[in-house]
Amino acid sequence: MKNRRYITTPLYYVNARPHLGHAYTTIMADVVKRHYTQRGDEVVFLTGTDEHGEKIAQIAAREGKAPQQLADEVSADFKETWEKMNLSFDIFYRTTSPSHVAAVREALTLLKSKGEIEFREYEGNYCVGCERFLTDTELTADGTCADHQKKPEHRKEGNYFFLMSNYQQKLIDHLESHPESIRPDQYRGEILSFLKNEKLGDLCISRPKSRLTWGIELPFDSNFVTYVWVDALLNYLAATGWPDAQKYDEKLWNEAVHLIGKDIVKTHSVYWFSILMALGVKPPKSLNVNGYWLIGGTKMSKSLGNVVRPLDVEGTYGRETLRFYLLREMSYGNDSTFTLESFVNSVNAHLANGIGNLCSRVLTLCQKNGVTQVPAGAKLESADQALLDRRAQALQEWNAAFEELKYQNAVKSWSELVTACDLYINEQKPWALAKDPAQSGRLHTVLTVCMQVIEALGVLIYPVLPEASLKICGALGLETPDLSAVTRAEVRAFPAIAEVPKLFMRIALPAPEADSKA
Numbered sequence: 001m002k003n004r005r006y007i008t009t010p011l012y013y014v015n016a017r018p019h020l021g022h023a024y025t026t027i028m029a030d031v032v033k034r035h036y037t038q039r040g041d042e043v044v045f046l047t048g049t050d051e052h053g054e055k056i057a058q059i060a061a062r063e064g065k066a067p068q069q070l071a072d073e074v075s076a077d078f079k080e081t082w083e084k085m086n087l088s089f090d091i092f093y094r095t096t097s098p099s100h101v102a103a104v105r106e107a108l109t110l111l112k113s114k115g116e117i118e119f120r121e122y123e124g125n126y127c128v129g130c131e132r133f134l135t136d137t138e139l140t141a142d143g144t145c146a147d148h149q150k151k152p153e154h155r156k157e158g159n160y161f162f163l164m165s166n167y168q169q170k171l172i173d174h175l176e177s178h179p180e181s182i183r184p185d186q187y188r189g190e191i192l193s194f195l196k197n198e199k200l201g202d203l204c205i206s207r208p209k210s211r212l213t214w215g216i217e218l219p220f221d222s223n224f225v226t227y228v229w230v231d232a233l234l235n236y237l238a239a240t241g242w243p244d245a246q247k248y249d250e251k252l253w254n255e256a257v258h259l260i261g262k263d264i265v266k267t268h269s270v271y272w273f274s275i276l277m278a279l280g281v282k283p284p285k286s287l288n289v290n291g292y293w294l295i296g297g298t299k300m301s302k303s304l305g306n307v308v309r310p311l312d313v314e315g316t317y318g319r320e321t322l323r324f325y326l327l328r329e330m331s332y333g334n335d336s337t338f339t340l341e342s343f344v345n346s347v348n349a350h351l352a353n354g355i356g357n358l359c360s361r362v363l364t365l366c367q368k369n370g371v372t373q374v375p376a377g378a379k380l381e382s383a384d385q386a387l388l389d390r391r392a393q394a395l396q397e398w399n400a401a402f403e404e405l406k407y408q409n410a411v412k413s414w415s416e417l418v419t420a421c422d423l424y425i426n427e428q429k430p431w432a433l434a435k436d437p438a439q440s441g442r443l444h445t446v447l448t449v450c451m452q453v454i455e456a457l458g459v460l461i462y463p464v465l466p467e468a469s470l471k472i473c474g475a476l477g478l479e480t481p482d483l484s485a486v487t488r489a490e491v492r493a494f495p496a497i498a499e500v501p502k503l504f505m506r507i508a509l510p511a512p513e514a515d516s517k518a
């Protein structure tokens with residue numbers, strides 16, 4: 001039986017076009033999916049767009065569009081961008097789809113019938129950027145929202161409330177007894193400390209239609225629409241077929257891992273987990289939390305106007321380079337700064353000069369000398385065996401990196417294999433062996449060992465660099481990037497190298513603009 005996994009990204013708001021911050025979480029989901037697929041698991045990857053709420057209604061009004069039109073345009077942009085970036089999502093979910101609207105209404109009906117929802121007057125500070133009421137402790141000293149650098153609006157209105165305060169202790173118990181519930185652990189610590197030190201309030205789950213009509217109407221009061229976070233969070237569960245007993249894939253739901261940024265840990269742990277508990281559904285297995293990509297010291301975001309577009313980077317600097325850079329440069333969970341200089345340096349050092357150069361060096365030598373296999377009777381020397389052993393170690397490091405969310409270690413382990421192979425080539429000097437007909441047997445052995453290492457690299461890089469992986473595998477006659485190629489003990493025979501694949505070019509920063517006054 002295959003293991004099943006369910007990996008989700010946040011549903012992105014349709015108020016902004018896809019930028020590198022959104023791309024990071026979506027790329028990570030793709031990398032994780034490809035990794036587990038390669039290990040033989042069956043993985044369902046969900047992404048999509050969050051289309052209701054005040055923020056979207058405001059932008060649509062500003063642009064003179066109906067909210068649905070704006071949602072259609074921007075949602076299509078997200079979908080196309082992810083497709084162009086070769087991200088292998090299985091479900092592209094939209095919160096304006098009729099099936100989602102029906103699921104949200106059913107969830108609310110159920111919560112109301114269980115006595116989990118109450119009507120009351122509410123007064124508080126609402127940040128439209130966050131789409132939620134902020135507590136006093138969440139505001140900076142001068143009363144602004146730190147994420148959006150704006151003062152929230154003071155609001156007082158009658159609304160429906162989910163009795164979230166009843167779940168304070170249950171949430172604490174859940175997080176304490178499930179160490180994997182929020183990862184890396186620092187974020188679980190933060191939420192636990194919040195839950196232990198502050199009184200949890202109830203959650204306002206409605207917006208009066210007098211103020212906002214762009215949302216899902218409450219099933220029990222047509223004067224209100226559903227608060228956008230409650231609407232959006234339900235996507236993860238509704239996509240598994242819930243609440244339709246015939247369609248609900250509970251086993252898949254039990255494997256849910258939500259990939260999110262650190263800005264939305266509270267909504268995903270406190271709001272979402274308690275809503276699920278109230279519905280009688282298990283909270284997801286894990287929230288995997290990434291830090292921010294910063295530009296010039298601040299978070300990249302549309303409202304701050306400092307965004308990098310993923311397709312621009314790919315268009316200028318080549319496919320997959322961005323995936324590699326983002327994975328290699330960010331220690332998962334922490335913030336990291338994006339600069340074009342570090343991007344160019346990283347691609348040149350590790351892709352063009354690293355794996356790209358090694359592959360073309362070895363495969364060109366194999367092609368020139370007609371090398372395909374270790375000659376009959378030739379024995380492997382200890383240096384050959386040591387290099388082959390290094391491959392299996394890379395696979396172990398690779399698996400551990402994914403289990404521990406230490407993705408940088410995965411890249412580190414393959415870089416070390418590249419270095420080990422470069423060193424082996426420098427020591428074995430195949431170019432010198434090629435000049436001496438008496439050394440022909442040794443030349444074939446050395447280059448075949450190298451091909452076997454390159455084959456392993458081709459397989460190992462698949463989750464991060466799928467296109468390059470398939471090019472390498474193709475050149476070596478391997479149909480799929482099968483992990484058994486990394487552990488195979490005997491050195492196999494390879495097909496003659498017909499064409500040396502071109503993998504990564506060296507790239508350069510754009511030339512500084514000429515001074516027009518000069």
Ligand code: MSP
Binds near residue numbers: 009010233294301
């Ligand atoms: N619509 C909500 C999520 C609802 S999920 C049920 C939302 N959308 S968002 O468009 O603002 O996307 C936020 C997510 O995008 C972050 O949680 C993170 O995954 C990603 N990122 C956006 N900017 C980012 C950075 N600058 N750096 C890293 N990730 C970032 O919140």
